[in-house]
Amino acid sequence: MLIAGACGVESREQTFRIAEFVQRQGATIYRSGWLKGQNRPIINGKPEYVGIGEEAVKILSEVQDKLGIPCVTDVQDVSHVYLLAKYNIKYLMVGARNADNLHLLRETRKIYDKYNPNGQIFLKRGPSMTIDELIGAGEHLGGPDRVILVERGIVSYDRTPQTRWRLDMVGVAHLKTYTEYKVIVDPSHGSGDRKLVKDLCRASLAMADGVMVEVHYDPDSSPTDAKQTVDFDTFSEIARFYKEGAYGKR
Amino acid sequence: MLIAGACGVESREQTFRIAEFVQRQGATIYRSGWLKGQNRPIINGKPEYVGIGEEAVKILSEVQDKLGIPCVTDVQDVSHVYLLAKYNIKYLMVGARNADNLHLLRETRKIYDKYNPNGQIFLKRGPSMTIDELIGAGEHLGGPDRVILVERGIVSYDRTPQTRWRLDMVGVAHLKTYTEYKVIVDPSHGSGDRKLVKDLCRASLAMADGVMVEVHYDPDSSPTDAKQTVDFDTFSEIARFYKEGAYGKR
Amino acid sequence: MLIAGACGVESREQTFRIAEFVQRQGATIYRSGWLKGQNRPIINGKPEYVGIGEEAVKILSEVQDKLGIPCVTDVQDVSHVYLLAKYNIKYLMVGARNADNLHLLRETRKIYDKYNPNGQIFLKRGPSMTIDELIGAGEHLGGPDRVILVERGIVSYDRTPQTRWRLDMVGVAHLKTYTEYKVIVDPSHGSGDRKLVKDLCRASLAMADGVMVEVHYDPDSSPTDAKQTVDFDTFSEIARFYKEGAYGKR
C-alpha cells in the first residue's frame, strides 16, 4: 500500500490537486484529515486551526467518486463513524490520540460487525503504547482480518530538533514476525522532518506492507504538519521505489 | 484534597463500605470508576472485566446523597458528561487515556461553559504528554479556574517489576512553580505497587495540593488495579499525614 | 545526609567561601567536581571548560583539613581512585556517565577491598539504568555496606524547558522498600532548574536518606550547571527543612 495525501483537507481545489498527483504516481489510497486541532486552543493570540469540518468529508467523498481512489480519514468520536459512513468514505482511521480510547474502539467494532463486517480500519499506534497494547487495541477493533496497524513513531527521550517522534522499526519487525497484522509505516509523523522521509520510506518498504506519507504541492503553506510534509518531487521518488518493488518484498 | 476510593464500583455494599471508611479517615472526595476495560477484549479465554455500567453511577450518586461526600468518576465520551450530570455526580474526570482527545475536551468545555460554569474538572495527564501539552489540554477545558491537574505517572524505560509507571515529581514542581493550576498526585497509578504508595504520598503532600489513592478493604479481591490498591490500615496512615498537615504546606 | 557544594572547584577562594557557608547551615558533606567537561570539545569556537585539574583535588583536601567537613568528588578512571586517596579525600563518587562502566566498578572495588574496606562510595544512577541495573552496579562495588546510591534523574520523553532530567521518586521508594541501600536524591541534576530544587528537596527528605544540592553564592557565574544551582538564600531554607527533621523520617 502506498498511502499519501495532505495532512488536512484545506479546500476542494487543494485536495483534488494533491489527490490527482499522488494517484498518478501510483498511490493506492488518498489520506487527509478532516478534524484538525492543536495542543492549545489559543496560540499566539489566535484560535487554533480546526479545519473546515464536515465540508472536508464531502470533498473526500467527491475525490473517491471522481478520481476513483479510495480515501482514509480519522474519527475521534463514535458519531464520526456514522458521518464517514454517510459519505461512503472507504476507510476510517483511529488516530494515535485515540488508540487507547476503549469506548471508541468497542463501539466502532460493534458498528462494523453490524453494518460493514468486511470493512477495514487503520489503527495508529498511540505514542506511548507498547506493541502488546497495540495488539490488544487491534483485538478490540476485531483483529487482523479487519485492522491494519500503523506505526507512526513513539515518544523518546531524544528530541533532536525536528525529530520529535522516533519510528519504532523494531516494533514493526516484531509485528511482522509474530502476528498476522498488516503493518504500514508513517515516516512523516514518525520523524517530524521532511528531509528524513525519503530514507525512512526506503527502510520501511524493505520490511513493512506499505507507507503512509504526507504530501503537499507547497508544504510550507500547510496549516498543520508543514515541517514533516514532503513536496511533489520527493514523493515521486518515493513512489518510484514503491513501484520498482525492490524494497517491498519480505 | 485527600481523594480516595476503590478503583471501580463493584457493588453498592462494596462502595458504601469503602466510602464510609475513607470519609471517616478524612477523605474529602470519593473516587471510583464506572467504566472499566482492559487492554485486550479477551484475556485467558475470558471477556475483559467491564464493570456494572450505569448502575455504578447511580451508586455513586447515592453515596453523595447518603454520606455527604462528593464523588469523582471518569468520562470517555461526550454522552458520559450528560450521564454524570443526570445523576448529579459532583466532579468528572478526564482519564489519562483521553487526555489528548481534543474532541472530548472541547465538547466538555462547551457543556460546562453553558450548564455548569463554576464546576470543576479533574484532568489526568496522559502517560506520554509533556507538561506543555498537559497545560494545553487544561486550556482546552477552560484553564486553571476550572481544571485540577492530576499527575499519575508517565511512561519510562524502567519497568522494574510492579513499577510500570513513574511519577513525574519534576513535572509537579514545574506546574506548581510556573502555573496557577492546582495539582494532585496519584501514587497508586504512578507507581503500580501498593507497597510504595505511602512513601510517595508523603513526598507528594510535601509539594502538591493533594493526593488521590486507590483503597479497598480487600485489595487482592479488586477486579482491577489490585496490585496498586492499598488496604484500610495503610490508608489510615496516609490520612494521618494529611490531617497533621506537616507535609501539605508549600 | 545533607550534601552540598559548587558544581565544580573553580578556585580556592570560591570553594572555601561556599564550603564555609553550607557547613554553617548544617551540611554534613561538601561536594564539588574536579573533572569537568562538556558534550563537545569546542563550543561556539571556544574549547570546553575542563576545570583546574589536580589543583582542585588539593583544594578539597584543604577544605577537609581546615574546615573539618568531609568532601566527596568524582572519578572517571581507575587512576583517579589513587589520586583521591593520595589527597585523603573522604568519599569518592562514581558519576552517572560511568555508572555502568564495569571495568571502573570492579577495579575500584578491588582497591577498596584491599586498602579501605570500611570506606564508603557514592554511586550515581546512570540516566538510562533501570533500578535492577543500579542494584547490580552497587553489587559490583561491594553492596549496601559500602555503597550509597544517588538518584539524579533519568531520561524522559518530556524535555519541558529547563527540566531535562526527571527525578525518579518511584525508583527511590522501590529502593527504600525492597533493598538495604541508603539512597540520596539529587534534585539539582534531577530537575535541571534551580527554581524547582527547594520543592523537590522537601519531597525527597520525606522519603530518602538525604539530598545532594548544587549551591553557589553567584549561581549565574558558575561555569557549569549554572541553571540548576541554587543561591545561598535558597540553600538556607533547604537546610532549615533538613534540620527541623520534619521531612526526613520514614
Next chain:
Amino acid sequence: MLIAGACGVESREQTFRIAEFVQRQGATIYRSGWLKGQNRPIINGKPEYVGIGEEAVKILSEVQDKLGIPCVTDVQDVSHVYLLAKYNIKYLMVGARNADNLHLLRETRKIYDKYNPNGQIFLKRGPSMTIDELIGAGEHLGGPDRVILVERGIVSYDRTPQTRWRLDMVGVAHLKTYTEYKVIVDPSHGSGDRKLVKDLCRASLAMADGVMVEVHYDPDSSPTDAKQTVDFDTFSEIARFYKEGAYGKR
C-alpha cells in the same frame, strides 16, 4: 561495511570457525568482544562470565594474520587502547557503556593523534545519548574523518519481550542527512531478538553505510547475547542482501 562475529571470544577454535565463515560470506570486518561482564557480579550463585582476558586479544590478532580479515573489539579503559595496539588490532570500538566517558574519549583521541592519526574508531551510541550528544562524543574522538558511528538501540518505554532496545532509525536518517559521519547499524543489540535481525538488516542497508551482526554456529551456546545472535544460515541471507547491493545505496 558488513561487520560480523561472535559476541565474545570464547576460544581459538570458536573464533576461527566463525571468522572463516563470515569472511567467506563477504564480511569485511570481524567483530568480537574480549571484555565481558554482566549487570551483577554474582548471578544465581555463580560469578558473572568475564571472558578469557588478554588471550582473547591474541586470538583476534591471529585471525587478522592468518585469515587476512581486520578485527574490531572494545576498550573500557585507556590501558586497553595500548593493549589493542600491542596486538595490532586494526579497529577499536568504544562501547555503548562508555560512549559518554569523556576521560576515555579524550585520552583515546590523544593517543590516536600521536601514534595512529589515520586510524579509525567505532563509537557506539550510548543508550540514552541524544543524536546531538553522539555527534559531540564523535568530536571528542576526532570527528567524521576518524569516527564511524554505530546505532545500537536506545532505551524505550516499550519492553515487549525480547526487544529490550529500540533501534533509532530516525537518528540514523538524521545523521546521514545532516552530518558527514559514516553510520553503521547494529540490529542485534538494537532489537535483542535474533528473529528480527534479518528484517532490520534489510531496512538498515537501505539507509546506512553498513550493519554489524552477532553470529554464532550455535547461538544458544553463546555465553553472552545468545538471544540476539543469529545462526550461520540467517547470516548467509543477510550477506546475500549485502552483496546484491540492492539495499545499500542511498
